[in-house]
Amino acid sequence: MKLIKIKRKTRSEQRHTPKMGSLETKVTYIKKTLFNVIPIETVHKYRETYYGEIKDCEDCLLSK
Template identity: 75%
Template sequence: MKLIRIKRQTRTEKRFSPKMGKLYTDVTYIRKEFLSIPIRTLHKYRETYYGEIKDCEDCLLSR
């Protein structure tokens, strides 16, 4: 049994972009876990409608 592992999880979130306004998008989190308890988020990104991969720092959380 591994004590520390890397896990990828996708969930739908509500985001706000100045150009597009409010949008619902799938956000993928890459987290480090210790005994199935998340320690920290290593990276989070989202995929656009056109298939581009963007960092979540580009869009603000809902206003």
């Protein structure tokens, strides 16, 4: 039995970009978990664009 596992979860979020304004996109979080229950840290998060490209979430800000 492994103590630390990697989980991937996708959910919809409101994002804001300077060029397109406010948009709703699917954001995927990759997290390390302890005993498959307790989240330890977020390793990476990325989003799918309107055109189907994959981008890092650092390119856009959370909507205010």
